[in-house]
């Protein structure tokens with residue numbers, strides 16, 4: 386009998402011809418997540434398995450953050466032999482209500498699932514005088530997973546992970562990360578659908594402080610294992626913002642800044658081969674997130690802009706931020722480049738023609754070139 390950690394996945398099962406590819410991806414991502422902890426990871430057909438580990442809880446904690454994992458159980462591994470399984474189950478000590486749940490993937494196993502569950506239930510009742518059967522709402526479920534590999538896994542606990550799809554091999558996404566609550570959550574949500582991302586942050590030094598930048602680096606390092614990030618690009622918007630402030634209609638300041646952010650993101654995508662831009666925008670949250678404002682920023686985007694929080698309420702975003710451990714950092718009171726030179730009345734329904742007119746008042750292209758030539762790249 387071996388003690389193992391059993392890993393189940395769900396959506397990958399739907400992948401038909403691509404299933405092998407996704408399973409391999411998940412296996413590699415799990416190996417990456419547990420690297421440094423002693424253990425062996427195995428593909429056992431429709432399940433993954435970890436054996437020869439020292440600290441199961443430490444490994445389970447890591448697995449919970451791997452997208453594509455549905456649930457995890459500490460289990461024992463036995464041969465697909467009714468006698469051996471019954472013998473093991475007869476030694477389980479329990480009190481109160483229970484049920485036995487059998488999953489028979491090995492169709493050569495001679496006893497049908499329901500019959501075997503009933504047999505095992507008898508065995509438990511005989512050995513535990515205070516135990517009672519409750520099919521609908523048992524205190525304990527003894528799960529017996531009889532696999533086609535010839536091995537059976539028995540477990541009573543399931544730890545749920547986030548499901549979704551495993552992170553892809555390439556870092557295809559560029560996450561625009563501010564110091565706020567929303568953008569780390571946006572990165573997490575896209576990673577749940579398999580999008581591996583690097584990070585782009587804009588500062589406005591010296592109007593924004595070095596502490597503000599440190600805070601964003603801390604946030605980036607907090608989400609890097611979720612989103613698979615390796616690099617963070619930091620761009621200074623100071624010169625651009627000063628020019629907007631001096632020469633352009635102040636109502637358009639945020640709109641012009643956001644269009645410039647997207648243009649810089651375009652250039653980084655082009656140079657480093659990202660395929661999509663991710664932001665933490667949520668419809669109607671602030672003036673720059675109305676349909677008209679989003680239309681105005683989309684108009685300059687050369688890559689699809691993914692906005693996974695578009696339909697989220699603030700309280701929903703906050704509860705996810707707390708769950709993924711970014712909230713406490715996000716609420717540290719440092720300024721963001723969006724909050725410097727803040728106009729009193731930011732335009733709520735910008736017109737693209739007006740944005741273009743305002744942009745023509747400055748030498749936008751050379752200012753953007755300057756920003757792009759002076760990108761700082763931080764290895765996370």
Ligand code: ATP
Pocket residue numbers: 560561562563564565566567568569585586587588663664665666670671673721722723
């Ligand atoms: P957040 O909580 O993520 O800061 P927000 O509600 O403050 O969002 P905005 O400031 O309008 O909203 O920003 C909307 C989105 O634009 C952010 O979620 C982020 O993706 C991007 N963004 C804003 N400021 C920056 C920045 N300084 N660097 C990089 N991206 C930014």
Ligand code: MG
Pocket residue numbers: 563564565721723
């Ligand atoms: Mg912000």
